[in-house]
Amino acid sequence: MKSIQIEDDLYHFIASQTQDIGESASDILRRLVMPESLLNIEQANNVDAAKSIFALDNSIGSGSASAQSAEQICQASAVFSELEGQQLQAIPKMVERWLLVLSIIHKYHIQQFSKVLGMSGRNRTYFATDKDTLLATGSSTNPKNVPGSKYWVITNNNTVKKINMLKEVAEQVGFSLSEIEQLITILAPEHI
Structure with a gap:
């Protein structure tokens, strides 16, 4: 043993x-x-x-x-276990909930999280390792640090876009489809 x-x-x-x-x-x-x-x-x-x-x-x-x-x-x-203790619905601002979920995913997927650097839209880069890179992609990106990480993410987007970005992050780090659905239910049950 x-x-x-x-x-x-x-x-x-x-x-x-x-x-x-x-x-x-x-x-x-x-x-x-x-x-x-x-x-x-x-x-x-x-x-x-x-x-x-x-x-x-x-x-x-x-x-x-x-x-x-x-x-x-x-x-x-481990991500779901930690999220259970967070009482996300008590956090009134969706952006704060979203950043907390990203932070917890990063905590347990440090190696895979770097894959998010490839995520982007038509005109915007979604993640970077510094604030200035995101500021350079648009005037209203409102970049914020993913707590506990070296990563920055744009936050000036609506809840549906945040949910879609979270789905892509979860997919990038290896969550299954059912785990991604569970993650979205935890983050934003009102949008299911």
């Missing part, structure tokens, strides 16, 4: 997913991140149950689609 170190927030999330008294962290993670087909193969081959399909230290290499998928599921779960 191998040991891994995890941060407190992730530990609390894993512990909150307990379904049976005495369920181990390995059992919880296996249930949360391993597709049923992989579980059946692993059981059929009598593979040691303590081994995980992904290495948290990235030692398995980039060629494993299953490992990347499992890691993305875990990251998305």
Whole structure:
């Protein structure tokens, strides 16, 4: 059996997913991140149950689609877990809610978040690593920093545009379609 170190927030999330008294962290993670087909193969081959399909230290290499998928599921779960505690509907301004959601996505998808730099419209760049780049793309972009990150985003757009931008961000970092729908429901249930 191998040991891994995890941060407190992730530990609390894993512990909150307990379904049976005495369920181990390995059992919880296996249930949360391993597709049923992989579980059946692993059981059929009598593979040691303590081994995980992904290495948290990235030692398995980039060629494993299953490992990347499992890691993305875990990251998305962490995003949703943190969003549950935020009480977004109590935040009156949509732009503040939206920036908070972007910040939490960034927190759990730091490596993938750089993909947002390619997002743009007809005349505007949506994300940059500095305010001036966004100011140069238009006179009314109103750039704001995504809290906790080096990224800046234009904020002078309506709620529907913010929702569409969030969908694209979530897609860029690897959320599934159902996870994207769940994210939008959390951000703006009044627009569903």
